[in-house]
Amino acid sequence: MTELELRDLRKTYRARGRPGVDAVRGLDLGLRSGELLGLLGPSGCGKSTTLRMIAGLESVTGGDILVGGASVVERPAQQRNIGVAFENYALYPPLSVAENLAFGLKARGRKARGDVDRKVKEIAERVGLTDLLGARPAGLSSGQKQRVSLARALIREPDVLLLDEPLSHLDAAQRDTTRRELKRIQKDLGHTTILVTHDQEEALSLADRIAVMKDGVIQQLGTPYEIYDSPVNVFVADFVGEPAITLLPGIAGADGRARLSDSVRIALPVPVQEGREVVVGIRPEDVRLTAEEGLPARVVAHEPLLESGLATLALDGVERHLVVLTDPEVRLAHDERVRVAADLEHTHVFDAETGEALR
Incomplete structure (x- = not known):
């Protein structure tokens, strides 16, 4: 060798x-x-x-x-x-x-x-x-x-x-x-x-x-x-990951969350200076549907793939859609209102200008 x-x-x-x-x-x-x-x-x-x-x-x-x-x-x-x-x-x-x-x-x-x-x-x-x-x-x-x-x-x-x-x-x-x-x-x-x-x-x-x-x-x-x-x-x-990661632009706030729209804010896993433009990355398997707490969203499409499901969701006021991997028994209707929560430990944050990860 x-x-x-x-x-x-x-x-x-x-x-x-x-x-x-x-x-x-x-x-x-x-x-x-x-x-x-x-x-x-x-x-x-x-x-x-x-x-x-x-x-x-x-x-x-x-x-x-x-x-x-x-x-x-x-x-x-x-x-x-x-x-x-x-x-x-x-x-x-x-x-x-x-x-x-x-x-x-x-x-x-x-x-x-x-x-x-x-x-x-x-x-x-x-x-x-x-x-x-x-x-x-x-x-x-x-x-x-x-x-x-x-x-x-x-x-x-x-x-x-x-x-x-x-x-x-x-x-x-x-x-x-x-x-x-x-x-x-x-x-x-x-x-x-x-x-x-x-x-x-x-x-x-x-x-x-x-x-x-x-x-x-x-x-x-x-x-x-x-x-x-x-x-x-x-x-x-x-580039790496299928289904692809969802990349959501936002602005870091003083409360440790990023503002994605007027009504949607998401927790950041690392401290980020207030006002800094960021991109929040969430992989489909790191998001879950919740009964009460979570971000408000609307179902755009749901693909039952037998072993799992793939839901495309529109967050209120956010231009880019969020892709979520769901359990196989979940059934979602078009335009149904749901709530979702991201796994903070596996949420990625990038600088919007350089594209580099913030650790």
Whole structure:
């Protein structure tokens, strides 16, 4: 197993006569041996560019990449021993699954024919491809193609494994199954791994730690629990979580509450200077319907989802709606009047100007 470290890693794309575009801006990141890190963010945030620089498929504008303590930034891709499973699978259509798996080993010429065949059989058994070794990519399902792509990256026994949106082309059922298989394989083999994804559920369920990116900068690095429970800014709070967090603008008062409208005030979990503009963040599972005390609201919509319900509520005089996760037996009618209370311990407060969390 091998450690991976990124030091002030930067990538700027330049075109003649135009200002440069900074895709990655001074990334500092360290992975422990055997760790799976989720690189999470929206399209265009720089996560795939980061992966390609680590793999040697993209030149580096500045900074360093260290694998096992040694810099690889000057080494070509074929000398880095980094396995990559691509989003589009990148399989060779004329070759069978077995030939696809063996191709890289044969191209490097480092193993005898018998050793290559043995490695193919071993990795096929590990990833569940034994019955498909004679098949060609055209006859495989999306989930099977993804397993072949993963096996081809693993067969070279890489120091670091890079997964680029590995589940994005799978349907919901395949995604769930493949996600569980992927986690099992990664833990069994212990490869230091970076998972690039825009899917927060994928990152939360698979990763030991998550780095949330925006505009080429890591916004927050932490465990899935830390990212979800203690977001450092509005972007992280809004990007991570399904259903999404409700963000309500308000003004802090002298009584330790924020005024959301003329008639609605909500308690703040931390002291905030009177008159300061804030954004109050409340996750759907941290709000409950109450019989008497609580904020007055009107039911805009209620979705019974069998295992739970999802209610969209309009607070009196507040422009943005509040989303509440309800018990499965709750039934709410359109325009019904209710009262709700937020869990103060899990209420988040952000500065309205900077977006940073107030602790």
